Amino acid sequence: MxxxxxxxxxxxxxxxxxxxxxxxxxxxxxxxxxxxxxxxxxxxxxxxxxxxxxxxxxxxxxxxxxxxxxxxxxxxxxxxxxxxxxxxxxxxxxxxxxxxxxxxxxxxxxxxxxxxxxxxxxxxxxxxxxxxxxxxxxxxxxxxxxxxxxxxxxxxxxxxxxxxxxGAYYKEGINPVRIAVETEYIRAVKGGTGEVKTAGNYASSLIAQEKAEASGFAQVLWLDGHDKKYIEEVGSMNVFFKIDGEVITPELNGSILPGVTRNSVIEVLRDWGVPVVERKILLEELITAHKEGRLEEAFGSGTAAVISPIGELNCNGEALIINNQETGEIAKKLYETITGIQYGHLEDKFNWIDMIE
Structure with a gap:
């Protein structure tokens, strides 16, 4: 005891x-x-x-x-x-x-x-x-x-x-999911409660989630509550994009939850020497990168799913297909590395594991 x-x-x-x-x-x-x-x-x-x-x-x-x-x-x-x-x-x-x-x-x-x-x-x-x-x-x-x-x-x-x-949070597992960009409802605003885990954040997100699921999508991509043009989260997960070889994730701004898995992803990427940046990301920037063939990968991170690759972003009916709807190299390697540490298959070089005797 x-x-x-x-x-x-x-x-x-x-x-x-x-x-x-x-x-x-x-x-x-x-x-x-x-x-x-x-x-x-x-x-x-x-x-x-x-x-x-x-x-x-x-x-x-x-x-x-x-x-x-x-x-x-x-x-x-x-x-x-x-x-x-x-x-x-x-x-x-x-x-x-x-x-x-x-x-x-x-x-x-x-x-x-x-x-x-x-x-x-x-x-x-x-x-x-x-x-x-x-x-x-x-x-x-x-x-x-x-x-x-x-x-x-x-x-x-x-x-x-x-x-x-x-078992797995998404039935798709590590396979890419389809995500709808939410342009009507918002998840949180700076000064509100978006950066903490409280029930109201999730209750207010359900209507957008149900709308997305009714249209065949796994979840929604949330935009900021002020301008509705900056990317914030995907469903209840943090989100990452690989553009021109650089991994970008929205910076913590008071409305984004500071995920433990998000932090772990950033630490692993930096350990690998992969360029990773936390900054504001415009939806328009993402659309442009996709049109120009520079959007290489997209994935969510969270405790439940660990890594969830995104195969499609749908914005007002326009489908942005990412990496031919296949799991990207970075997403796959991150999933294998983090879960490998969790299950003891890989060395815990970051001292993340707490044992129970």
């Missing part, structure tokens, strides 16, 4: 575990969950691991009315030698606390949060799937629970961690 002495109540009857071929993203959940309480007079207290179960909340709990919540997403992997590996968990915890600060939620001791994640994953070790491309998705989140209808920051919260064995 961890030094924080979380109490553990073991489930009486364990669930059947899904087979690897059954795994989808976020459909199955493990036997246990972590729960911790916060009260403004006591701080964070009573961390415990209990059987996975529904929550009982007062109807006036502020999460239901004012959306005060944050969440994170990271994964645990099983190596061929049976090791249990976490990929950069401290980065996710640091980002969780940045989200907390923006959403007026009390921060959590990073060491405590990491200990809770490790202890829960250790208990649920048998739930980590072993097939290549599968993992145990870890979802820490915080919700405001004070029963009060005044518009203010809550004085009570729950910190919860749930686990889900998962």
């Amino acid at each position: 961890s030094q924080y002495n979380f109490t553990f109540s073991e489930v009486m009857t364990k669930k059947p575990k899904p087979l690897g071929k059954q795994l989808q993203f976020g459909k199955y959940f493990t036997d246990h969950m972590f729960v911790m309480e916060y009260h403004h007079q006591k701080g964070w207290y009573d961390g415990k691991i209990i059987p996975y179960q529904p929550l009982t909340l007062d109807p006036a709990s502020m999460i239901f009315h004012y959306g005060q919540t944050v969440f994170e997403g990271l994964k645990a992997y099983k190596s061929k030698d049976g090791e249990t590996r976490l990929f950069r968990p401290k980065e996710n915890i640091n980002r969780l606390n940045r989200s907390n600060a923006r959403m007026c939620i009390p921060e959590i001791d990073p060491d405590l949060a990491l200990a809770a994640i490790k202890e829960l994953v250790r208990i649920e070790n048998d739930w980590i799937p072993k097939q290549e491309g599968t993992s145990l998705y870890i979802r820490p989140f915080i919700i405001a629970t004070e029963p009060y209808l005044g518009v203010s920051a809550s004085k009570q919260y729950k910190f919860i961690i749930i686990l889900s064995p998962v």
Whole structure:
């Protein structure tokens, strides 16, 4: 057990575990969950691991009315030698606390949060799937629970961690996806909450996603909320473009989420000596580069899919086919390198892996 002495109540009857071929993203959940309480007079207290179960909340709990919540997403992997590996968990915890600060939620001791994640994953070790491309998705989140209808920051919260064995996020896997450029709706604006992981960002994106899926696209390419001409994200992922041998990604500007995988991609590219630049990218610049044959690759990066190549960008009915709708060399190599480190096939030269004993 961890030094924080979380109490553990073991489930009486364990669930059947899904087979690897059954795994989808976020459909199955493990036997246990972590729960911790916060009260403004006591701080964070009573961390415990209990059987996975529904929550009982007062109807006036502020999460239901004012959306005060944050969440994170990271994964645990099983190596061929049976090791249990976490990929950069401290980065996710640091980002969780940045989200907390923006959403007026009390921060959590990073060491405590990491200990809770490790202890829960250790208990649920048998739930980590072993097939290549599968993992145990870890979802820490915080919700405001004070029963009060005044518009203010809550004085009570729950910190919860749930686990889900998962397969590929996109059914296409590492194969290129079709993306629609979204010109009507916006995801976020500078000064808003786009740079943190809070539920409202995702709720407001659903209408564009549904519109895109109805037209046969996997996701949307988001433009900035001010001018609607600069590229920001692709779906819920950061986005990269290879133009004239240089990899370009939108600079962090207050409305773009600073992805852990995004940071990892940049570090790997720089280690390889590949030119990589963070700057504003005009949609028109991308269209021009495509017309002139200089747009060589495009791909998204994120925890769920790791790397997702883009084979087509569709802008107002005009299809920009990228790399003959084939996975590009850089995207493929990045996917193989990052997943190779995650699963223990490659040396962890960046010190990204946190082992669970």
